[in-house]
Amino acid sequence: MKYFISKSLHFKIINTSLVIAKITLGIFLLLSSTVFADTDRQKLDKVVSIGGSVTEIIYELEEADRLVARDSTSTYPNAATLLPDVGYMRALSPEGILSVDPNLIIAEDGSGPQETIDLLTQASVPFVKISDGFTRQGIIQKILEVGDALGVKAKAEKVAARINDELMDAERKSNQYSGKRKKVLFILSTRGGKILASGSNTAADGIIKMAGAINAVNSFNGYKPLSDEAVTVAAPDVILMMDRRGNHGTDDEELFSMPSISTTPAAKTKSLIRMNGLYLLGFGPRTASAINELRSELYSD
Amino acid sequence: MWATKESKNKSILADKYRVGRRAHVILTLALLLVGCFSLAIGPANVSIWSILKKLMLNELLTSLEYIIIFDIRLPRLLLGTCVGAALAISGAVMQGLFRNPLADPGLIGISAGAGLGAIIAIVLGGIIPGFITSILGNYLVVFFAFLGGWATTLILYTVATRRGQTSVATMLLAGIALGALAGAISGILVYKANDQQLRDLTFWGLGSLAGASWAKVTVAGPLIGVAIFFAVRLGHGLNALALGEATAAHIGVATQNLKNNAIFAVAAATGIAVAVSGGIGFIGIVVPHLVRQLIGPDHRTLIVNSGLLGAIILVLADVISRIIVAPAELPIGIITAVIGAPVFLWILLSNRKEGNW
Amino acid sequence: MLQTHDVCVEINKKKILKNIKFDVPAGKITALIGPNGSGKSTLMRAISGEISYQGKIFINERDINFMKAWELAAIRAVLPQNSSVAFPFTVAEVIHIGLRNSTESSTDHLINDALDCVGLLSLAKREYSQLSGGEQQRVQLARVLAQVWSPLIDGSAKWIFLDEPVSSLDISYQLEVMNIMQNYADRGGGVLTIMHDLNLTAMYADNVGLLHNGKLLCFGTPSQVMNDKILSEAYSCEIKVNKTPKNDKIFILPQATNT
Numbered sequence: 066m067k068y069f070i071s072k073s074l075h076f077k078i079i080n081t082s083l084v085i086a087k088i089t090l091g092i093f094l095l096l097s098s099t100v101f102a103d104t105d106r107q108k109l110d111k112v113v114s115i116g117g118s119v120t121e122i123i124y125e126l127e128e129a130d131r132l133v134a135r136d137s138t139s140t141y142p143n144a145a146t147l148l149p150d151v152g153y154m155r156a157l158s159p160e161g162i163l164s165v166d167p168n169l170i171i172a173e174d175g176s177g178p179q180e181t182i183d184l185l186t187q188a189s190v191p192f193v194k195i196s197d198g199f200t201r202q203g204i205i206q207k208i209l210e211v212g213d214a215l216g217v218k219a220k221a222e223k224v225a226a227r228i229n230d231e232l233m234d235a236e237r238k239s240n241q242y243s244g245k246r247k248k249v250l251f252i253l254s255t256r257g258g259k260i261l262a263s264g265s266n267t268a269a270d271g272i273i274k275m276a277g278a279i280n281a282v283n284s285f286n287g288y289k290p291l292s293d294e295a296v297t298v299a300a301p302d303v304i305l306m307m308d309r310r311g312n313h314g315t316d317d318e319e320l321f322s323m324p325s326i327s328t329t330p331a332a333k334t335k336s337l338i339r340m341n342g343l344y345l346l347g348f349g350p351r352t353a354s355a356i357n358e359l360r361s362e363l364y365s366d
Numbered sequence: 367m368w369a370t371k372e373s374k375n376k377s378i379l380a381d382k383y384r385v386g387r388r389a390h391v392i393l394t395l396a397l398l399l400v401g402c403f404s405l406a407i408g409p410a411n412v413s414i415w416s417i418l419k420k421l422m423l424n425e426l427l428t429s430l431e432y433i434i435i436f437d438i439r440l441p442r443l444l445l446g447t448c449v450g451a452a453l454a455i456s457g458a459v460m461q462g463l464f465r466n467p468l469a470d471p472g473l474i475g476i477s478a479g480a481g482l483g484a485i486i487a488i489v490l491g492g493i494i495p496g497f498i499t500s501i502l503g504n505y506l507v508v509f510f511a512f513l514g515g516w517a518t519t520l521i522l523y524t525v526a527t528r529r530g531q532t533s534v535a536t537m538l539l540a541g542i543a544l545g546a547l548a549g550a551i552s553g554i555l556v557y558k559a560n561d562q563q564l565r566d567l568t569f570w571g572l573g574s575l576a577g578a579s580w581a582k583v584t585v586a587g588p589l590i591g592v593a594i595f596f597a598v599r600l601g602h603g604l605n606a607l608a609l610g611e612a613t614a615a616h617i618g619v620a621t622q623n624l625k626n627n628a629i630f631a632v633a634a635a636t637g638i639a640v641a642v643s644g645g646i647g648f649i650g651i652v653v654p655h656l657v658r659q660l661i662g663p664d665h666r667t668l669i670v671n672s673g674l675l676g677a678i679i680l681v682l683a684d685v686i687s688r689i690i691v692a693p694a695e696l697p698i699g700i701i702t703a704v705i706g707a708p709v710f711l712w713i714l715l716s717n718r719k720e721g722n723w
Numbered sequence: 724m725l726q727t728h729d730v731c732v733e734i735n736k737k738k739i740l741k742n743i744k745f746d747v748p749a750g751k752i753t754a755l756i757g758p759n760g761s762g763k764s765t766l767m768r769a770i771s772g773e774i775s776y777q778g779k780i781f782i783n784e785r786d787i788n789f790m791k792a793w794e795l796a797a798i799r800a801v802l803p804q805n806s807s808v809a810f811p812f813t814v815a816e817v818i819h820i821g822l823r824n825s826t827e828s829s830t831d832h833l834i835n836d837a838l839d840c841v842g843l844l845s846l847a848k849r850e851y852s853q854l855s856g857g858e859q860q861r862v863q864l865a866r867v868l869a870q871v872w873s874p875l876i877d878g879s880a881k882w883i884f885l886d887e888p889v890s891s892l893d894i895s896y897q898l899e900v901m902n903i904m905q906n907y908a909d910r911g912g913g914v915l916t917i918m919h920d921l922n923l924t925a926m927y928a929d930n931v932g933l934l935h936n937g938k939l940l941c942f943g944t945p946s947q948v949m950n951d952k953i954l955s956e957a958y959s960c961e962i963k964v965n966k967t968p969k970n971d972k973i974f975i976l977p978q979a980t981n982t
Binding site: 663 | 768771772773791792793794795796797799800801803806807808809810811812813816817820821822823870
Binding site: 134137149150151152153156157158159160161162163164165166178180181183184187188189286287289290 | 408409410411429430433434437438439557560564574576577578579581582688691692693694695697
């Protein structure tokens with residue numbers, strides 16, 4: 066069934082009608098199918114990186130000089146923001162990407178839409194999809210895949226090994242913590258008084274666990290709005306949020322005065338942790354330090 | 367004296383219609399021009415002229431050139447043409463049906479209804495009985511968007527129209543209410559959606575032609591063609607309806623038929639446009655208004671001219687959307703809103719001045 | 724001939740018209756009078772084919788229930804009480820739209836002649852919605868006239884139904900409009916009109932139907948219908964019917980209650 070949904074969604078259509086349509090328009094524009102030539106494969110020195118963590122990994126691998134563009138979620142390191150921005154990773158435009166004349170696209174899982182990816186593939190620009198996982202293994206896997214795509218396997222393995230050590234170290238520290246484990250509620254947004262919280266199988270769930278805490282809600286997958294009662298029942302000890310530039314985030318006071326939040330233990334102790342979104346949820350090279358930072362914030366007392 | 371008066375009078379009637387017919391030709395040429403422009407311009411440095419030159423000299427195109435022109439810009443141009451024409455025509459027909467220049471599929475909830483239909487198809491696709499999905503195939507989302515738009519238009523017309531007189535206030539308010547209801551149900555469904563579906567919905571909701579593909583063009587093109595074919599034949603009837611529903615019947619229009627066909631055409635055109643491009647606003651209200659100002663209100667030419675001008679404006683807006691923040695893209699809905707909202711206010715003010723309602 | 728056979732109309736379970744039965748001959752002006760709420764407009768809407776009814780209505784021996792909208796449009800035109808036109812259509816265009824099912828050959832001629840007839844030829848190019856209420860009313864009359872321009876074709880009469888055609892007009896235009904109707908009837912066409920002004924009715928109508936509480940109280944010539952007793956009863960106030968000394972024309976004066 067799921068197969069069907071995505072099929073209908075993307076208007077994948079039988080090849081014949083596609084060919085017919087193309088031929089018709091080809092004739093219209095005096096095109097004959099022989100006028101075709103393949104570009105020469107060159108060194109993969111014009112890379113577009115889609116997804117904040119992928120970009121970070123490329124910088125970590127010291128291959129950033131090969132980047133020609135990035136997506137709007139790629140905001141770290143600062144140098145990345147100087148690259149041309151091809152738009153939001155889930156709403157990519159094919160021509161925008163092709164306009165920077167890339168010979169490799171490395172994209173985090175979830176980039177899209179499918180039509181754009183189809184076209185990029187058709188344009189014979191190698192499109193490498195990097196799997197996403199919210200565990201230590203997931204991060205290592207990402208680094209290896211990016212390294213593979215860039216043809217720097219050995220370097221990637223070295224970096225992966227180092228980061229693996231860092232992560233294991235961070236996780237070990239989390240596991241060694243002997244005090245009472247805190248329940249953490251990650252709030253993605255409070256727009257319209259609705260609390261959008263992270264359930265299982267999310268980056269927030271992953272980092273909370275790795276930092277030695279408990280995700281306060283685990284009855285659903287993904288990000289869903291929580292009812293006021295569900296917030297009360299979840300009874301988080303700490304609220305975790307992304308800090309945002311500008312005034313888009315909710316004030317601390319405002320947050321704790323929301324009826325649902327005000328009943329929680331977190332409100333009593335005014336426990337609110339804000340961290341940079343990409344740093345906290347990116348699951349890239351900086352995740353070990355994010356774990357350490359989150360843990361020390363959680364268990365500072 | 368008599369003769370001069372007669373020839374003068376004759377000329378106004380025949381002239382306006384002839385101007386409208388001539389505008390068909392002019393706007394068609396303009397659309398072709400804008401089409402060439404849109405094929406020639408984009409963030410990628412591929413010039414249509416160099417390609418034409420290559421074709422003339424029988425040189426080889428690089429595959430990148432081929433893809434940018436024929437798989438990216440051309441389907442996008444065609445989809446933009448279809449969607450622009452569909453939105454403008456459904457606006458023109460709806461304004462004729464409601465006898466009011468403020469009726470617009472986006473403003474009074476029909477797009478929201480169509481959107482709800484599309485979301486139902488995306489999210490609940492698995493629940494819909496298999497035989498339906500296998501019959502509809504690629505048309506599933508489009509068909510549900512059409513159903514959603516159709517139901518909304520029907521409800522709206524029933525609520526807002528009493529004895530052939532449409533209350534503008536009721537229409538706008540009922541439209542807002544229906545739009546909100548559709549939005550609320552959509553919200554519930556979005557809650558049910560899984561991650562992949564959510565991503566699809568987010569992209570779709572942005573209102574963009576960036577997802578244009580030959581597949582979409584081959585699905586939407588013929589259907590929009592059918593809707594336009596229906597709409598264009600409503601010209602006579604909608605003119606009559608301008609004199610009031612009772613009078614329209616008195617001068618020989620089968621008004622119930624007319625209304626059914628108009629609602630069908632509006633729902634089909636809006637539904638398909640929404641299904642393939644998300645919610646792109648204001649084309650439906652701005653374009654027919656401009657045509658009325660320039661050529662006159664005769665629906666026999668207004669509908670076709672609106673379709674052509676709608677296509678031109680949307681294709682131009684799309685060109686802007688893809689070059690203004692290149693290599694990223696500005697959602698086209700933002701551009702149409704920037705152009706459209708002031709025009710909407712202008713219509714509102716000029717209506718108030720004339721004390722029309 | 725326009726005939727109604729026991730026409731009843733119910734709206735929201737309320738009987739608005741009860742067993743209306745009359746024959747209206749072509750070539751004459753027939754006026755429908757009666758107090759507010761007596762059912763005049765409802766009867767007009769039934770005869771115009773706008774609402775459903777029980778009983779039967781025939782125009783020229785044809786049951787209108789079995790006629791298509793365009794067939795009806797070819798033999799009768801209807802002037803509504805007031806009608807707005809949406810969108811900036813010109814006067815000439817409004818009339819042209821009304822000619823959709825006209826059997827006449829030259830529409831341009833027709834528009835000219837019809838506008839000339841109501842004295843508005845000079846406004847042909849003006850936007851309809853910019854005109855005054857009275858001018859709009861006369862444009863609508865021109866539209867109606869143009870629709871059934873020839874009153875008599877092959878011995879079969881055409882019909883004009885009017886709902887208070889003179890309500891928003893000056894006295895001079897009231898007379899002009901009634902004269903146009905008179906002329907139409909004289910040339911063989913049928914005219915059925917709702918009238919509020921009893922004096923104009925007495926002056927122009929050949930037949931008068933008086934409605935009261937959804938019933939046809941009486942139907943006949945003005946002198947038969949319009950007498951003190953019937954009118955006073957129908958309108959529930961004292962009404963005095965007089966005759967001009969010169970030519971025995973009826974005129975009506977309401978009697979103030981305190982005199």
